[in-house]
Amino acid sequence: MNHYRKVVIFLILLISCYKDPRPIEILEIDNDKIERKALIIGVDGVRSEAISSSSTPFIYNTLSKKNVYFNLSSIVEEHTLSGPNWSSLLTGVHLNKHNVTDNSFNNHNLHQHPPFFKYIEDLTIQKNTVSIVNWQPINDNIISTHVDYSISNINDSNVFNTAKELLINLNPFNPDLVFIHFDELDAVGHQYGFSSLNIEYINQLNILDSYIEELYKLIEEKRSFGEDWIIFIVSDHGGDGTSHYDNNNPHINKTLFISEHPSITFKNNYINNMTDLPISIMTFLGLYNNNFYSNTDGNVIFFEED
Ligand SMILES: [Zn+2]
Numbered sequence: 001m002n003h004y005r006k007v008v009i010f011l012i013l014l015i016s017c018y019k020d021p022r023p024i025e026i027l028e029i030d031n032d033k034i035e036r037k038a039l040i041i042g043v044d045g046v047r048s049e050a051i052s053s054s055s056t057p058f059i060y061n062t063l064s065k066k067n068v069y070f071n072l073s074s075i076v077e078e079h080t081l082s083g084p085n086w087s088s089l090l091t092g093v094h095l096n097k098h099n100v101t102d103n104s105f106n107n108h109n110l111h112q113h114p115p116f117f118k119y120i121e122d123l124t125i126q127k128n129t130v131s132i133v134n135w136q137p138i139n140d141n142i143i144s145t146h147v148d149y150s151i152s153n154i155n156d157s158n159v160f161n162t163a164k165e166l167l168i169n170l171n172p173f174n175p176d177l178v179f180i181h182f183d184e185l186d187a188v189g190h191q192y193g194f195s196s197l198n199i200e201y202i203n204q205l206n207i208l209d210s211y212i213e214e215l216y217k218l219i220e221e222k223r224s225f226g227e228d229w230i231i232f233i234v235s236d237h238g239g240d241g242t243s244h245y246d247n248n249n250p251h252i253n254k255t256l257f258i259s260e261h262p263s264i265t266f267k268n269n270y271i272n273n274m275t276d277l278p279i280s281i282m283t284f285l286g287l288y289n290n291n292f293y294s295n296t297d298g299n300v301i302f303f304e305e306d
Contacts, residue, residue: 026290027123033286034124036228039167039219040179040277042089043208044082044135045186045244046235048072048256050196055205058213059233062260069266069301073250074257075273076237080247082186085236085274086138090115090179092278092296105141116278118146119289120177127176127285132162134183143179156184160211167218169225177281182208186239194239194251216260223262230284232277233258265303276301 051072053060063070077084077095079102087100091113095101099109117129129147133139136152144150151162163180166173185204192200212233219229235255237244244252257272259280275298282292283300 023291026288028288029123030286030288033284036230036285037176037222038178038230038232038281038284039215040232040234040281041212041215042086042133042179042181043185043233043235044181044183045189045194045237045239046205046255047189047194047196047201047238047240047251048254049251050194050202050205051256052196055196055202056209058209058216059258062216062258066260067262067264067266068258068260069268069270069272070256070258071272072256073254074234076253076255077274078247078253080237080244080252082135082236083137083141086135086181087142088274089234089236089277090117090138090142092116092275092292092298094273094275094297097295097297100141103137105137108141110142113295115142115146116282116292117143117177117179119282119292120285120287121146121148123287123289128174129177130166130173130175131179131181132159132166133179133181134159135181138181147179149173156182156208156211160215163215164218167215167222169218169221177285182211184208189239189244190242193242194244230259230261230264230281232281234277259301261302264305267301267303270299270301272301273298 051059077088081103083100083103083105084095087098088094091098093113098113120127131139131143131147131150133152134156139150139152159180159182166175188200188204192198195201234257238252238255240249240251247253279296279298280301
């Protein structure tokens with residue numbers, strides 16, 4: 001028996017200036033879920049067709065054997081670039097709201113639609129939040145002011161090693177929410193071509209698959225010590241030839257979206273979109289903010305517990 005207990009923590013009347021009073025912000029924490037944790041693995045430029053038993057054995061087996069949600073045809077934003085899509089994945093709103101139309105981030109509206117890390121930090125400062133990214137604009141423009149620890153502009157191997165170090169049991173930082181971003185697959189795609197027929201692209205995917213497998217094993221170890229982690233593996237766009245500009249091309253406008261947890265029930269017939277990640281994580285962590293929930297374009301990808 002697991003009673004759904006929500007504790008209303010506080011109400012804040014936010015008044016930015018007297019001509020523009022903001023709505024009341026209602027914040028709730030579900031104490032049954034507050035210890036839960038999440039790892040989000042972001043891989044730039046995954047053309048899903050390249051996922052296979054030989055190129056990505058770990059991911060491939062995960063899809064068929066574990067308790068997972070997966071969509072290898074996850075539709076991306078109409079601007080098939082990194083800036084718009086990482087913004088949608090991390091804020092939970094579509095491009096028409098966050099207004100990140102390209103990689104310059106000019107005229108963005110991220111102050112009005114911040115990343116979900118902000119809502120989590122506002123709700124509970126005890127959560128240790130981390131963002132480790134290869135492609136620096138993600139941290140500079142979207143995340144870094146809203147997390148406890150961020151590191152940018154490091155190569156994929158350093159992203160992996162930094163994440164690994166943080167996730168090793170007994171690391172004193174004890175992370176609760178970890179976002180990592182690998183960028184070298186996209187770079188290889190631009191140089192040699194995004195294709196399952198391209199050995200450079202496949203080799204790079206294979207390296208990432210082994211990184212992801214190792215991180216997964218660390219999470220499994222944490223689970224064995226009683227920690228309750230959900231994992232996401234997401235990407236921002238696919239690619240064709242050496243680019244990813246044509247938003248009508250299905251090799252470009254679709255990519256992968258995967259989540260794994262040992263016991264929650266995923267909506268396996270549900271077709272996700274890029275904005276489903278934040279609300280799914282907020283719900284998993286038992287955190288509620290009415291302003292976030294009323295603005296998000298996303299849906300929860302699993303059935304909510306009682
Ligand atoms: Zn690219």
